[in-house]
Amino acid sequence: MGVQEVTSQEGREPIKGIFSTQEMKQVETGTGVRKSVQKTFWFVEELDGKIEVQPLNANYIPSGKKRFISLEDIIARFQPEPEFYVTTVFPKMQELADTVDRADSHRNNGENFTAEFEYGNALQVDEENVRANFGLGLTYLDRGETGKANNIFERLVKLDAAFERKHKHLFNEFGISLRKNKMTKQALEYYDRALELSGGDDHLFYNIARAHFEKKDYARCVDYLLKAINSNPDFDVVLKFFNWLLEKELVPQDRISEVRTVVRTAEIAASRKQEVSTAMGDGIQLEPSSTEESIPAVESVFDDDDDDDLFLQS
Structure with a gap:
């Protein structure tokens, strides 16, 4: 793998590889000032124009x-x-991966203890490696070590x-694991950071609603469920959640009419x-949307022992 030549001509290949910059520094010594050249290496990649x-860090990892x-x-x-990319950086990146x-x-x-050891090896090479940090955090949460998981959370949220x-898959899994381990405050801070950086989507709004539900903040829960259903009107899990909240009389009084209208409109x-699908005949099927394909079937809205049926894959 080499670096593409940088030109301004149209039709060139996207840029990808290692580049360097040089900066002249003045260093004070006992006998005066000495000039030195500081060379910095960068991983450069062109994506979507x-x-x-x-x-690169001290271990030659971006x-x-x-x-x-x-x-x-x-x-x-x-x-x-x-040459530096081919002989040094790429092998290091592959070894880390x-x-x-x-x-x-x-x-x-x-095999959580072996996983922890390997994630630790990866973080010694690149302490900001996202996959390794998520993996180590999930390993601690799986073991119920919330103190160690909180340290990883504080690193990830930055x-x-x-x-x-x-x-996104690791992001969702980590946020849900925080909530399941009763780290609701951290989960909400984590989701707020996601909203700040990347905006919201139906799954993120839904997961925020679940976290507010854990806090028994039913008004905020309803707020984010409405955001989720407005973002994706075919979000069946949200409709089941609304029906469950109505049945348990947990919807705030001033929001009941709005929630019932949303549910009825969706139904x-x-x-x-x-009706349209049936009218088209058994031999023709409407193509489902990608969102519908990504949402698992839900047997029950809440089961305190196992709510993995509400784990939303993206």
């Missing part, structure tokens, strides 16, 4: 805060380092990269959709 740069720069800046200030893969495999097999779309829409 935007060029993102990230510094780590730390990312930022976007222009093509003109790359041409003017950055020097390609293709393999370590995290092994850790994930051990965690998925219930990492912007933890809330990127590519980490009418679902009924009409079914």
Whole structure:
């Protein structure tokens, strides 16, 4: 894997690889001032027309805060380092990925202590590795070690990269695990950070509603369930949740009419959709939306012993 030549011509390949910058520094010595050149290495990647740069840490792993720069800046200030990428950085990145893969495999097999060891090895190389931090946090939560899990939470909530779309599955799993371990305050702070960085979607709104429900803040719970159903009118889990809240008389008095209207409107829409499907004949089926495909069947809305049926995959 090499670095593509940087040109301003249209039709070029996206930029990806290691680049360096140099900066002249003045260092005071006992006999005067000495000039030295400081060289910094960066991992540079162009995605969707935007060029993102990230510094390398002492272990030659891309780590730390990312930022976007222009093509003109790359041409003017950055020097390609293709050999360094091939011989040093890429092997280090692959070794780190393999370590995290092994850790994930051990965690998925219930081998939590071995998983903790492997995640620890990964974090020694890159303390900001998102997958390793999530994995270690989930390992601690699985063991009920909420003190150690809270330390990981405090680290993750400061990492912007933890809330990127590519980490959404781990993000959801960690937030739900925080709530299940009665760390509701942390779960809500974590979700607030997600709203701040990436905005909301139906699943995030739903998970925030669940956290407020745990706090018995039913008004806020209803607020976020409404946000979820407005974002996705076909969100069946939310409708079941609303019906359950109505049945248990947990909806605040001033919101009952609004909730009933939302539920009734959704039921009418679902009924009409079914009528259209039936009218088209048994040989033709309406293609389900991607959202419908991602939501599991729900047998009951609440089961204190096991509410994994409400674990929303993205």
